Amino acid sequence: MIDVVVIGSGASGVHAAWPLVKAGLQVALVDVGHRDDGAPKPPGPAHFTQLRSTDPDQFRYFLGDDFQGLPFGEVRVGAQLTPPRAYIAKAIADAATRSDDFQAMQSYALGGLAAGWGAAVPPFSDVDLEGWPISRQQLQPHYDAVARRIGICGVSGDDLERWFGPSPHLLPPARQDSNGSWLLDTYQRRANWFHGRGLYAGQPRLALTTRRHAGRGPCRNLDMEFWGDEDRSVYRPVYTLDQLRRQPNFTYLPERHAEVFEEQEGGVAVRVRNLGTGTSERIDAGHLVLACGAIQSGRIAARSLGAEDTPLPLLSNPYTYFPCLLWTRLGQPTRNRRHSLTQVMMYFDPHRRPQQALQAQVYSYRSLLTFKLLKESHLPIGDALRILQHVQSYFIILGVHHPDYPGTSKLMQVRREDGGVDISYRPTISESRRRTKLENELMMVMYRLGCLPLGRVDPGYGSSIHYAGTLPMTEENRPLTTTPQGRLRGTQRVYIADGAAFPTLPSKGLTYTLMANADRVGRQLATSLSL
Numbered sequence: 001m002i003d004v005v006v007i008g009s010g011a012s013g014v015h016a017a018w019p020l021v022k023a024g025l026q027v028a029l030v031d032v033g034h035r036d037d038g039a040p041k042p043p044g045p046a047h048f049t050q051l052r053s054t055d056p057d058q059f060r061y062f063l064g065d066d067f068q069g070l071p072f073g074e075v076r077v078g079a080q081l082t083p084p085r086a087y088i089a090k091a092i093a094d095a096a097t098r099s100d101d102f103q104a105m106q107s108y109a110l111g112g113l114a115a116g117w118g119a120a121v122p123p124f125s126d127v128d129l130e131g132w133p134i135s136r137q138q139l140q141p142h143y144d145a146v147a148r149r150i151g152i153c154g155v156s157g158d159d160l161e162r163w164f165g166p167s168p169h170l171l172p173p174a175r176q177d178s179n180g181s182w183l184l185d186t187y188q189r190r191a192n193w194f195h196g197r198g199l200y201a202g203q204p205r206l207a208l209t210t211r212r213h214a215g216r217g218p219c220r221n222l223d224m225e226f227w228g229d230e231d232r233s234v235y236r237p238v239y240t241l242d243q244l245r246r247q248p249n250f251t252y253l254p255e256r257h258a259e260v261f262e263e264q265e266g267g268v269a270v271r272v273r274n275l276g277t278g279t280s281e282r283i284d285a286g287h288l289v290l291a292c293g294a295i296q297s298g299r300i301a302a303r304s305l306g307a308e309d310t311p312l313p314l315l316s317n318p319y320t321y322f323p324c325l326l327w328t329r330l331g332q333p334t335r336n337r338r339h340s341l342t343q344v345m346m347y348f349d350p351h352r353r354p355q356q357a358l359q360a361q362v363y364s365y366r367s368l369l370t371f372k373l374l375k376e377s378h379l380p381i382g383d384a385l386r387i388l389q390h391v392q393s394y395f396i397i398l399g400v401h402h403p404d405y406p407g408t409s410k411l412m413q414v415r416r417e418d419g420g421v422d423i424s425y426r427p428t429i430s431e432s433r434r435r436t437k438l439e440n441e442l443m444m445v446m447y448r449l450g451c452l453p454l455g456r457v458d459p460g461y462g463s464s465i466h467y468a469g470t471l472p473m474t475e476e477n478r479p480l481t482t483t484p485q486g487r488l489r490g491t492q493r494v495y496i497a498d499g500a501a502f503p504t505l506p507s508k509g510l511t512y513t514l515m516a517n518a519d520r521v522g523r524q525l526a527t528s529l530s531l
């Protein structure tokens with residue numbers, strides 16, 4: 001008999017399963033679980049510049065055998081996914097998600113979206129959790145448990161402490177690249193001036209093992225994090241899944257697409273489609289934990305509760321990025337050894353309204369390859385290429401995330417005819433104006449940091465790849481919501497352990513909080529089942 005069936009092997013699913021398995025319960029994890037499709041990979045641990053100058057086959061992984069890594073047209077969701085990682089976004093034939101104004105990147109991969117994520121892990125503060133029925137204090141032990149499990153590096157006690165709160169289990173910070181150190185030095189020399197304008201900067205928290213931790217790492221600073229996982233230093237949920245699979249009370253059931261659940265006397269029956277055989281299967285368990293991404297969990301819940309025609313709220317951080325030239329650093333030497341992830345993290349709150357603060361992440365551009373910037377330069381290709389080759393070491397990309405709150409024009413709805421999802425997502429005019437105004441204000445301050453913005457790229461709604469809010473956690477007893485303990489209202493034995501339960505989204509990346517909350521939901525369920 002299965003005590004608990006968890007759906008999804010992503011960041012949420014594996015951390016919900018962990019405490020249940022540790023409590024000795026029989027746990028099965030159902031997953032579509034697409035695997036790496038065998039696309040060409042970099043040949044073992046080697047530095048980016050070494051591969052660029054020596055590997056005759058480099059085009060196979062950098063561009064793809066069919067040159068699928070060359071983006072044409074507008075920048076769209078998932079532009080960061082390189083050819084070796086393209087399988088993460090592979091769709092399945094069933095239950096398509098459709099929208100005219102929202103690009104939802106859903107993953108059916110083993111380990112979900114975090115098989116290719118950027119690993120920035122800022123924790124949510126009490127301000128971020130305003131309107132939630134749980135506090136930072138309640139989440140803290142779960143943040144700590146996840147930090148110990150996966151390895152998180154960073155600095156405590158710096159200017160970002162006020163945004164992050166205390167974090168006792170940090171690994172040493174990652175080595176910063178030349179652009180990152182230059183920016184932080186410039187900021188620190190005039191910190192009071194920048195604070196007066198609402199800007200706070202520091203080293204990012206990253207799910208990156210800077211020293212050996214849990215059998216992974218240390219990070220070798222090869223600048224290949226967008227292309228491969230050679231040193232296993234960037235956390236991927238599949239590592240936790242591998243640990244779970246070594247436990248005798250855990251079973252992994254891949255190639256199964258969960259459709260609906262039905263509660264019965266003493267248990268839950270989940271109907272799944274076996275993608276290998278094409279047949280329908282039924283899985284019986286005492287309890288069910290949905291952790292297959294906010295849109296999929298909302299879809300399964302609405303279908304199972306006969307609420308196909310009921311619109312569900314949908315949240316996604318609006319996202320913009322700005323290619324910038326660090327002009328004050330032109331001509332300075334550049335360190336070769338670096339990681340490719342976020343180098344500096346910033347919070348910008350010029351109007352002292354922390355719920356509206358934006359988060360900006362600084363990346364240096366090198367290993368994502370300069371050709372992608374050519375289109376954005378608005379120059380003839382030949383000229384742009386020559387200029388970029390000279391200045392590429394001084395290029396940064398500033399990725400800007402805004403908070404998101406529910407609204408009557410940000411909705412998803414399940415189609416009754418085929419069980420797929422329709423999404424309509426339109427922020428209000430005042431939300432859009434606030435976003436543009438804040439970004440303009442930020443650019444003025446960035447100029448004082450020596451950054452010259454060269455353009456503004458808006459990849460469209462949904463492009464942050466942060467999705468939440470479809471079955472929000474609340475104290476109010478309303479249908480299609482989640483209790484503070486994670487139970488789906490209208491059910492006795494079904495729990496929500498992913499972003500579906502987040503009632504709002506601060507501008508911070510949500511995944512650390514997804515993992516901490518999943519650990520909380522799993523741990524509470526384990527405790528209640530052991531009583």
Ligand SMILES: Cc1cc2nc3c(=O)[nH]c(=O)nc-3n(C[C@H](O)[C@H](O)[C@H](O)COP(=O)(O)OP(=O)(O)OC[C@H]3O[C@@H](n4cnc5c(N)ncnc54)[C@H](O)[C@@H]3O)c2cc1C
Pocket residue numbers: 007008009010011012013030031032033034078080081106107108109110111112113114115116117118119120121256257258259291292293294296465466467498499508509510511512514
């Ligand atoms: C390029 C990129 C960069 C990112 N960078 C960051 C970052 O720096 N910081 C951050 O906080 N976040 C980042 N994110 C977002 C982050 O990856 C996601 O928030 C997180 O991975 C979501 O985890 P999840 O487990 O809730 O869902 P998912 O990752 O979507 O996992 C869903 C799982 O459920 C399975 N599944 C789905 N539907 C079904 C079904 N019907 N039946 C059975 N199985 C199903 C899938 O196979 C998958 O295993 C990034 C994402 C991308 C793509």
